[in-house]
Amino acid sequence: MDEPDLHPELVETATAIAEMEVRGAATIADAAARALEKQAQASDAATPVAFREELAAGARRLLDTRPTAVSLPNSLRYILRRTDGDTVEELRNAAIAGAQEFRDRLESAQDDLGAIGANRLQDGDTILFHCHSTDVLSCIRTAREQGTALSAIVKETRPRKQGHITAQQLQEIGVPVTLIVDGAAGRYLDEADHVFVGADSVTADGSVVNKIGTRQLAVTARERDTPIVVAAQTVKLDPTTLSGHTVEIEMRDEQEVISSSERNAIGDITVENPAFDVTPPRYVDAIVTERGQFPPESIVFLMRELFGEQAMEPWEAGN
Incomplete structure (x- = not known):
């Protein structure tokens, strides 16, 4: 089966990560979350099955870029495992909310880590x-x-x-x-x-x-x-x-x-x-x-x- 069409912004993000224009594990994770969110926002999938296949294809495209940077698949896991619903609109809203929540947690996590590391x-x-x-x-x-x-x-x-x-x-x-x-x-x-x-x-x-x-x-x-x-x-x-x-x-x-x-x-x-x-x-x-x-x-x-x-x-x- 042919892969679904991917949003140009997701493809551009994948290229930027692969070519190290986007670098650093946290920055890569944030960029991947934004790209998958854009795919969800712009999707014109007709059925929930097609929507899920489209998001999974986007995730696979991003995954192929940097195999060692585990922050990338972890960001995608976070979003996809929270993408739940019975309709395309429910799935879309869940994916967008998951991406935004992941980015919020990513931002606060670095501040919390910094406070702990500074104690050393x-x-x-x-x-x-x-x-x-x-x-x-x-x-x-x-x-x-x-x-x-x-x-x-x-x-x-x-x-x-x-x-x-x-x-x-x-x-x-x-x-x-x-x-x-x-x-x-x-x-x-x-x-x-x-x-x-x-x-x-x-x-x-x-x-x-x-x-x-x-x-x-x-x-x-x-x-x-x-x-x-x-x-x-x-x-x-x-x-x-x-x-x-x-x-x-x-x-x-x-x-x-x-x-x-x-x-x-x-x-x-x-x-x-x-x-x-x-x-x-x-x-x-x-x-x-x-x-x-x-x-x-x-x-x-x-x-x-x-x-x-x-x-x-x-x-x-x-x-």
């Missing part, structure tokens, strides 16, 4: 950052609003240099920044009181899936006794891992790593560009969420409380 920071602390995370920045911003003086060491985070975004935003809230190349992290860890990183996904055993280089940093930080804190809203918990699913690591285009001319000059080589890696829970001191601060090994209990034992995904269930 003391006046004069130096924090080492990897990549860019709005959840991490929420912790720092809250600490600064409370008058806590902080300084930052920021890894540039190749190949896309998301550390530059972090450096700019830290400067804007009054945190002095030292920008370093990725390979220099070990040298600067002795100057850091904490390592703060975000997460694109957290698994049931407390492993953290984040930007490539996180595991290497965490292992080195553990050796230096520098605590590593993960800031991650509960929308980043991956409920599929409760039943043993593994996280798919996104492999991105080699052009992010090497240009065509450089490749031709070097010769016949294989280029791989994994976007993420997995940090085992033994290297993580705490995972900060809007529901509180948890040792990584106890995340499974929070996940079960929030999601239960997962059954069929709503975009797979047909009508």
Whole structure:
């Protein structure tokens, strides 16, 4: 059967997420919720069955963009599991309400997380950052609003240099920044009181899936006794891992790593560009969420409380 027609705004959003014009787990989740809401608003489906199929097709299109960012499917789960009714209009209203409720919760969750994460920071602390995370920045911003003086060491985070975004935003809230190349992290860890990183996904055993280089940093930080804190809203918990699913690591285009001319000059080589890696829970001191601060090994209990034992995904269930 042919896939239903999708709203141009949903297709544009999917493209923007895939090409990293929209980035950051919370931002991706918000964009996906808005896109699915637009699909529901604009749908001219004649029957409830056709409406459900249309929303499920939109969800699948969005899902194909970034396989590792679990905030994306979690936003779609939230909306689709609340899309209930006997008529097209009832289904439409339920989907729109679910999307709006999800976005409201997403906004308040980051503020709540920031307040909890700020409690870990003391006046004069130096924090080492990897990549860019709005959840991490929420912790720092809250600490600064409370008058806590902080300084930052920021890894540039190749190949896309998301550390530059972090450096700019830290400067804007009054945190002095030292920008370093990725390979220099070990040298600067002795100057850091904490390592703060975000997460694109957290698994049931407390492993953290984040930007490539996180595991290497965490292992080195553990050796230096520098605590590593993960800031991650509960929308980043991956409920599929409760039943043993593994996280798919996104492999991105080699052009992010090497240009065509450089490749031709070097010769016949294989280029791989994994976007993420997995940090085992033994290297993580705490995972900060809007529901509180948890040792990584106890995340499974929070996940079960929030999601239960997962059954069929709503975009797979047909009508």
